[in-house]
Amino acid sequence: MTLSDDAALAKELSLAAGRLLLDVRADFGPVDPQDKVRRKELKDAGDAASQDFLAEQLLRARPEDAVLSEEAKDSHERDGANRVWIIDPLDGTSEFSQGRSDWAVQISLWERGAPGSGFTAAAFSLPAQEAVYVTGAPVVAHVEPLAQRPLRVVVSRSRPPENFVARMDEIAARLAADGVTDHGVEFVYVGSAGAKVGEILAGRVDAYVNEGGFWEWDAAAPLAVAVDHGMLGCHLDGRTITFNKRPPWVDDIVIARPEVFDYVRS
Numbered sequence: 679m680t681l682s683d684d685a686a687l688a689k690e691l692s693l694a695a696g697r698l699l700l701d702v703r704a705d706f707g708p709v710d711p712q713d714k715v716r717r718k719e720l721k722d723a724g725d726a727a728s729q730d731f732l733a734e735q736l737l738r739a740r741p742e743d744a745v746l747s748e749e750a751k752d753s754h755e756r757d758g759a760n761r762v763w764i765i766d767p768l769d770g771t772s773e774f775s776q777g778r779s780d781w782a783v784q785i786s787l788w789e790r791g792a793p794g795s796g797f798t799a800a801a802f803s804l805p806a807q808e809a810v811y812v813t814g815a816p817v818v819a820h821v822e823p824l825a826q827r828p829l830r831v832v833v834s835r836s837r838p839p840e841n842f843v844a845r846m847d848e849i850a851a852r853l854a855a856d857g858v859t860d861h862g863v864e865f866v867y868v869g870s871a872g873a874k875v876g877e878i879l880a881g882r883v884d885a886y887v888n889e890g891g892f893w894e895w896d897a898a899a900p901l902a903v904a905v906d907h908g909m910l911g912c913h914l915d916g917r918t919i920t921f922n923k924r925p926p927w928v929d930d931i932v933i934a935r936p937e938v939f940d941y942v943r944s
Contacts, residue, residue, distance in 0.1 A: 680814075681812065681813075681814045681815060682798070682799055682813075682814060684787050684798060684799035685799040685800070685801065685812055685813050685814045685815075687739055687740070687799075688785040688786065688787065688799050688800055688801035688812060688813075688899075689801040689803075689810060689812040691732055691735055691736070691783075691785055691801075692783045692784070692785050692801045692802055692803040692810060692812075693783075693803050693805075693810055694731070694735075695728045695731055695732055695767060695783045695803075696783045696803040696804075696805030696810075697805065698727055698728060698731055699724050699727065699728055699768060699774065699783065699805055700805050700806065702720075702723055702724050702727050703720065703724065703774065703777070706719075706720050706723065708777075709775060709776075709777065711776050711777075717772075717775040717776070718775075720774070720775045721768075721771040721772075721774065721775045724768045724771065724774055724775075725748075725749050725767060725768050725771060726749070728749075728767030728768050728783065729747060729749035729750060729767040731767075732747070732765055732767050732785070733745065733747070733750065736763055736765075740761070740763065742761070743759065743761040743762065743763055743787075744756035744759035744761065744762045744763070745762070745763045745764075745765065746762055746763070746764045746765070746894065746895065746922065746926060747763075747764075747765045747766070747767065747895060748765075748766050748767065748769075748893060748895045748896075749767050749768075752926070756922060757924070759790070759922075760789060760790045760791075761787060761788070761789050761790075762787070762788045762789075762922050763785065763786070763787055763788075764786045764787075764788055764894055764895050764898040764899070764921060764922070764926075765784060765785045765786070765895060765899075766782070766783070766784040766872075766895040766896060766898075766899070767783060768781065768782075768783065769781060769782045769783070769784050769802075769870040769871060769872050769895075769896060770782060770869040770870030770872070770873060772869065773869035773870060773873075778806070778869065779804070779806035779807050779873075780804075780806075780807075780868045780869035780870055780873035781804070781805075781806065781869060781870045781872075781873060782802045782803060782804050782805075782870040782871070782872025782873055782876070782900075783802060783803045783805065783872075784800075784802040784871075784872050784895065784896075784898065784899035784900065785800065785801055785802070785899055786799070786800035786801075786898040786899040786902045787799040787800065788898070788921050788922050790922075794905065794918060795901060795902065795905075795911075795918060795919050795920065795921055796920070796921055796922070797813070797898065797901075797902035797905075797921075798813075799813050799814075799902075800812070800813050800898065800899040800902035800903050800906070801813070801899065801903065802872040802875070802876070802899040802900055802903060803872075804870075804872065804873055804876050807873075807876070809876060809880075811875075811876060811879055811903045811907070812903065813902060813903055813906040814906065816906065816907045816908065817879055817880075817907065819879060819880050819881030820881050821881040821935075822881075824858055824859045824884070824937070824938070825857075825858070825859050825860075826859075826861075827859065827861055827864075828859065828861040828862050828863055828864035829849075829853060829858070829859060829861075829862070829863050829864070829884050829885070829938055829941065829942075830863075830864050830865075830866050830882070830883040830884050830885075831863060831864070831865055831866070831883065831884065831885045831886070831887055831942060832865075832866045832867075832868050832874045832877050832878070832883045832885070832886045833865050833866070833867060833868075833874075833886070833887060833888070834867070834868075834869075834888065834890075835867045835869070837888075837890045838865070839887045839888065839889040839890075840889065841889055842887050842889065842942070846862075846863050849863055849941055849942070850862040850863050852941060853941060858938075858941075866882070866883050871886075871888075871892065871896045871897060871900045872899065872900050874886045874900070875900035875901075875903065875904050875909075875933060878904065878909060878933065878934070878935065879903070879904065879907055879909075884934060884935050884938045884942075885932065885933065885934035885935065885938055885939070885942040886931070886932070886933045886934070887914075887931075887932050887942055887943075888930055888931050888932075889914065889930050890930070891927060891928055891929045891930055892927075892928055892931075893926055893927060893928070894921050894922070894923070894926035894927070894928055895926070896928070897919070897928045897931055898921060900933070901919065901931065901933060904933045908936070909933055909934060909935060909936070910933070910934055910935075910936050910939045911931065911932065911933040911934075912931075912932065912943070913929065913930055913931065913932075914930045914931070914932050914943050915943075916943065919931065
């Protein structure tokens with residue numbers, strides 16, 4: 679498929695920043711997972727290197743566009759802008775500093791007046807997994823039949839969705855009553871939001887639920903790419919998630935395969 683210029687740029691930059699981050703981690707050397715000081719130094723080094731690279735490249739390639747980034751001071755330039763790049767130079771710093779693979783580089787383009795959540799291009803890379811997902815290039819993944827396994831929901835280790843946990847028996851009963859699966863519901867624990875959505879797009883899980891909220895840069899590219907790939911995504915109550923707000927906060931999110939969407943959202 680031929681990507682749009684903006685999607686191609688998002689893909690190129692997410693891959694390039696990912697390679698840079700892998701080099702930063704390799705050059706830094708081994709880090710004891712219990713060494714909080716060294717881990718913070720590695721986190722800071724990765725955040726800074728990726729932010730500096732992406733800021734320079736976006737300024738060069740799209741000088742008229744505004745940018746909202748986790749690692750840069752917010753600017754009021756985005757308030758009236760028609761095009762805003764929402765980026766997370768390193769989503770999953772904890773995982774990155776532990777030598778894990780479930781971290782991401784996330785880049786999305788929000789345009790004023792665009793339908794849905796407003797994204798017209800997005801990409802996120804999982805550099806340590808050698809994977810990248812981009813709007814305009816949907817992937818086809820093998821998905822094991824749900825009747826043969828549990829419904830798998832990917833969640834955060836540190837903040838599992840408490841309301842969803844409380845509803846698990848009810849959800850399992852509905853799945854069984856509807857003849858979907860008798861194997862119940864299973865949690866899969868993954869770090870970065872991009873890595874979580876990557877699990878859905880790779881066919882390894884069925885849904886992602888976050889009840890605690892997070893910043894727009896955490897959600898933007900994963901949501902945009904997931905919806906472009908045929909998944910459903912919104913607030914838990916069904917509302918469309920809006921972006922380029924003040925503050926840039928997303929209260930909650932559910933992203934799921936269409937066939938299980940109604941079971942996992944509230």
